Amino acid sequence: MRYEGMIYRPPSEGESLIIQSTVGCPHNRCRFCNMYKAKRFRIRKVANILQDIEEAGQYYGDAPPRTLFLADGNSIVMRTTQLLSVLRKIQETFPGLERITAYGASQYVAHKSLEEWRELRAAGLSRIHCGMESGHDPLLRLVNKGTNMREQIQAGRLLREAGFELSMYYLAGLGGDELRKGHAEDSAAVLNAADPDFIRIRTFSPMPGTELGEEFLQGRLKLSEPRGVLSELRLLVEKLTGNGLLLSDHWLNFACVHGRLPGDRGAMLRQIDGMLAQPSDVFRPTGMISDSL
Numbered sequence: 001m002r003y004e005g006m007i008y009r010p011p012s013e014g015e016s017l018i019i020q021s022t023v024g025c026p027h028n029r030c031r032f033c034n035m036y037k038a039k040r041f042r043i044r045k046v047a048n049i050l051q052d053i054e055e056a057g058q059y060y061g062d063a064p065p066r067t068l069f070l071a072d073g074n075s076i077v078m079r080t081t082q083l084l085s086v087l088r089k090i091q092e093t094f095p096g097l098e099r100i101t102a103y104g105a106s107q108y109v110a111h112k113s114l115e116e117w118r119e120l121r122a123a124g125l126s127r128i129h130c131g132m133e134s135g136h137d138p139l140l141r142l143v144n145k146g147t148n149m150r151e152q153i154q155a156g157r158l159l160r161e162a163g164f165e166l167s168m169y170y171l172a173g174l175g176g177d178e179l180r181k182g183h184a185e186d187s188a189a190v191l192n193a194a195d196p197d198f199i200r201i202r203t204f205s206p207m208p209g210t211e212l213g214e215e216f217l218q219g220r221l222k223l224s225e226p227r228g229v230l231s232e233l234r235l236l237v238e239k240l241t242g243n244g245l246l247l248s249d250h251w252l253n254f255a256c257v258h259g260r261l262p263g264d265r266g267a268m269l270r271q272i273d274g275m276l277a278q279p280s281d282v283f284r285p286t287g288m289i290s291d292s293l
């Protein structure tokens, strides 16, 4: 098995076998993201991917993995025929897999038809991790996310209709104080329309090697204080109408809010209110971090 550069995967894929199908991210221009800055994007040769899967099969032997993640960023950008070859080899090598997942930003999801997504689902790909970050168009433009609210809704619905599990990521605090309301409300609108199985909360922190990191160092980017970010999260939770599981599974978050919507909304709001009543020094300091999302 061969891996190029730093490999990222969602926390929920911590025990998954990782097969690198692409190197880097085909977009690689989000102004907050440093994950794949050191990599020039390319799709790996399918023959090499198949060889890696075969080697993994030999390595695992009688104790195969339960789940598998196709790295790197947006490996769904591969042609559907290429992905199908990879998925067939995976199923042939590990017939008992419970889950095959990949990252998929909305603009790349929208490139494929419902029919193609159904084929991929039938071949075993089962969950897409979609970095929505925000549903608010002015903010999506500001951070150069490469998609918009309409496309995020279309992509989410497409995947749900094709039978995928969908995990969508919200980046709290990304719009600062100024765009807070629009960020929370429009993101809730996207999440309500797509109704993902999982809503995963992340909190924005500028990172080295990114444009927003540079702006922060130059004093041109003002971060929201923890209470501002929590009040944004409160507004988001208030506006959500779907049935997904909301998870705060990242150490940068200011509150560990978890719950199934809509039943746990009240408890989550009370928990956020409890955090909002805490003195400022209970929160981690805001600022630049060296870790990645």
Ligand code: SF4
Binding pocket: 025, 026, 027, 028, 029, 030, 033, 034, 035, 036, 073, 105, 131, 145
């Ligand atoms: S946030 Fe996602 S789409 Fe944007 S550059 Fe990073 S990996 Fe690529």
